[in-house]
Amino acid sequence: MDELNYKSYRIEAENICVDYHGKVALYDANLRLKAGQICGLVGMNGAGKTTFFNALTGFVNISKGKIRINGESLRIAQQDQSIAYVPQSEGIDSQFPVSVWDVVMMGRYGSMNILRSPRESDIQAVKDAIERVDLMELSSTPIGNLSGGQRKRTFLARAIAQRASILLLDEPFAGVDIRTEKLISELFIQFKNEGKTILLSTHDMIHVREFCDLVLLINKTVVAYGETSEVFTPENITSTFGGMSPDVLFGPES
Amino acid sequence: MDLCFLSINITSFVADPLSHEFMRKALLMSSLVAAVCGFLSSYLTLKGWALMGDAVSHSVMPGVVVAYALGLPFSLGAFIFGVGSVALIGFVKQKSRVKEDTVIGLVFTGFFALGIVLVSKIKSNIDLHSILFGSPLGISLSDVKQTVFISLLVVILLSVFRKDLILYCFDPRHAKTVGINVLFLHYLLLTCLSLAAVVGLQSVGIVLVVAMLITPGATAYLLTDKFDNMTIISVISAIISSVFGIYFSFWFDLETGGSIVLVQTFIFLFAFLFAPRYGIFKFKKLFSSY
Numbered sequence: 001m002d003e004l005n006y007k008s009y010r011i012e013a014e015n016i017c018v019d020y021h022g023k024v025a026l027y028d029a030n031l032r033l034k035a036g037q038i039c040g041l042v043g044m045n046g047a048g049k050t051t052f053f054n055a056l057t058g059f060v061n062i063s064k065g066k067i068r069i070n071g072e073s074l075r076i077a078q079q080d081q082s083i084a085y086v087p088q089s090e091g092i093d094s095q096f097p098v099s100v101w102d103v104v105m106m107g108r109y110g111s112m113n114i115l116r117s118p119r120e121s122d123i124q125a126v127k128d129a130i131e132r133v134d135l136m137e138l139s140s141t142p143i144g145n146l147s148g149g150q151r152k153r154t155f156l157a158r159a160i161a162q163r164a165s166i167l168l169l170d171e172p173f174a175g176v177d178i179r180t181e182k183l184i185s186e187l188f189i190q191f192k193n194e195g196k197t198i199l200l201s202t203h204d205m206i207h208v209r210e211f212c213d214l215v216l217l218i219n220k221t222v223v224a225y226g227e228t229s230e231v232f233t234p235e236n237i238t239s240t241f242g243g244m245s246p247d248v249l250f251g252p253e254s
Numbered sequence: 255m256d257l258c259f260l261s262i263n264i265t266s267f268v269a270d271p272l273s274h275e276f277m278r279k280a281l282l283m284s285s286l287v288a289a290v291c292g293f294l295s296s297y298l299t300l301k302g303w304a305l306m307g308d309a310v311s312h313s314v315m316p317g318v319v320v321a322y323a324l325g326l327p328f329s330l331g332a333f334i335f336g337v338g339s340v341a342l343i344g345f346v347k348q349k350s351r352v353k354e355d356t357v358i359g360l361v362f363t364g365f366f367a368l369g370i371v372l373v374s375k376i377k378s379n380i381d382l383h384s385i386l387f388g389s390p391l392g393i394s395l396s397d398v399k400q401t402v403f404i405s406l407l408v409v410i411l412l413s414v415f416r417k418d419l420i421l422y423c424f425d426p427r428h429a430k431t432v433g434i435n436v437l438f439l440h441y442l443l444l445t446c447l448s449l450a451a452v453v454g455l456q457s458v459g460i461v462l463v464v465a466m467l468i469t470p471g472a473t474a475y476l477l478t479d480k481f482d483n484m485t486i487i488s489v490i491s492a493i494i495s496s497v498f499g500i501y502f503s504f505w506f507d508l509e510t511g512g513s514i515v516l517v518q519t520f521i522f523l524f525a526f527l528f529a530p531r532y533g534i535f536k537f538k539k540l541f542s543s544y
Contacts (some may be wrong), residue, residue, distance in 0.1 A: 023350060058430040078433035085431045096300060097481045110432030116417035142479035162432065237409050238315050 007054035010197040011186040016065030025051040039214035041201040047219045084159035088170040102137045129161035149180030169200040271504045281391040284496040287457045290405045292492030295471030296485045301423040304468045309362035311451040313339030315369025323376045329452045336448030388459035388511035405444040458511035465515040473522045475527040
């Protein structure tokens with residue numbers, strides 16, 4: 001842990017802004033996450049959740065602000081394989097002619113040689129990852145023949161194979177079966193114990209309460225951020241969702 | 255007796271054209287070009303770059319004309335205009351509110367028109383017809399050298415960066431996240447597209463070259479769920495189309511480029527109807543139910 005002290009934050013985003021061709025998608029957003037923390041990213045559609053992920057992976061450039069990953073620049077984080085991104089189901093061409101094995105192997109590409117020829121260690125990492133998401137018997141199946149939940153697990157396995165310290169998950173629970181949901185929940189606990197940092201976006205308020213230590217409420221910028229128990233209040237949620245009552249969003253139990 | 259008669263006919267159908275040197279050269283060169291375009295085709299169809307392929311292949315026109323007029327290798331001019339058109343498309347898209355497909359259509363027709371005007375204005379021995387519709391039967395020695403060189407270059411590039419390109423087509427965001435240079439891959443694929451369009455236009459001409467770049471890949475996509483198989487099927491179907499297209503063109507006196515593309519289209523149609531899993535008549539299901 002001493003080694004980590006001087007760069008004790010896994011993710012540090014300071015006042016980041018992203019605009020697409022002059023349209024502001026996100027402004028003055030801040031986030032600090034440490035090892036072993038799970039943070040929920042909550043907001044309406046179009047509130048900038050995916051943009052936030054895009055900024056953290058370097059897929060879009062930020063127009064202002066600063067991002068540090070493990071105390072280093074984004075470029076170094078990319079080279080070090082520090083960040084893994086698990087895409088939303090809609091973000092992927094599910095008919096692409098690749099197998100489960102192929103996709104999980106893509107998690108290793110960043111640390112392979114230019115021809116991406118797998119070494120023994122890569123093959124082992126892929127095997128382990130596929131086993132952890134319980135897809136071994138489907139490893140040579142084309143992803144087009146999988147269910148939504150199995151496909152989600154495939155991409156989770158890719159992130160595991162990558163051995164990243166930070167996992168970014170875009171709607172990990174959307175459209176998955178109960179078995180997958182249970183498996184993902186268990187994996188989250190394991191990841192937390194392994195000291196990984198997780199940022200996940202979700203529409204499901206119950207999931208936030210269940211595993212998120214922290215919650216980041218956004219609507220183009222940060223509405224509220226902090227411990228779930230303190231920040232995840234009906235008032236904050238209402239202002240995040242543009243005045244809609246939380247009852248409408250997740251039932252009257254709160 | 256009937257069979258005997260038929261076999262003589264088939265032998266002469268295959269052998270007669272081979273006695274002409276220009277036919278042997280045309281068959282060889284077109285097969286090479288088809289193989290290269292077929293190879294690239296599996297990437298383009300999965301990336302969804304059909305319109306881009308159309309744009310690039312039309313945009314090379316003024317480049318070809320200018321290069322001929324200046325005595326430069328036509329591939330150089332074509333390449334510059336091919337990549338230039340894409341850069342321009344990107345620029346206009348970013349700086350205006352016009353939608354991308356509109357911008358693509360706008361830019362490539364502009365370039366294409368410029369090419370046609372240039373042909374009519376620059377007095378040279380350029381044959382408009384052979385640029386537009388291809389002239390595999392009249393390929394010159396310097397064309398052969400260029401074509402072989404470019405084809406090898408494209409095949410090497412696509413082979414070396416094969417896995418990265420697949421990843422780029424499939425999930426560019428992941429590629430970026432793990433530190434792979436996505437911009438480089440984008441331009442690499444674009445470069446290969448321009449180069450393939452350049453060699454392809456000799457076979458079937460500018461107007462139809464996009465078929466060489468998308469039809470074999472689309473056919474293969476219907477027949478397999480594995481990328482490697484897709485590439486192999488794509489290349490084979492492209493070569494078969496070229497060979498048969500040229501034979502039909504020889505025997506029935508057809509426009510060669512049109513004939514090649516038509517064979518490709520028929521192969522696609524066949525896959526569309528009878529592909530085991532993705533065809534209209536799903537034969538696999540029919541068989542497996544027994």
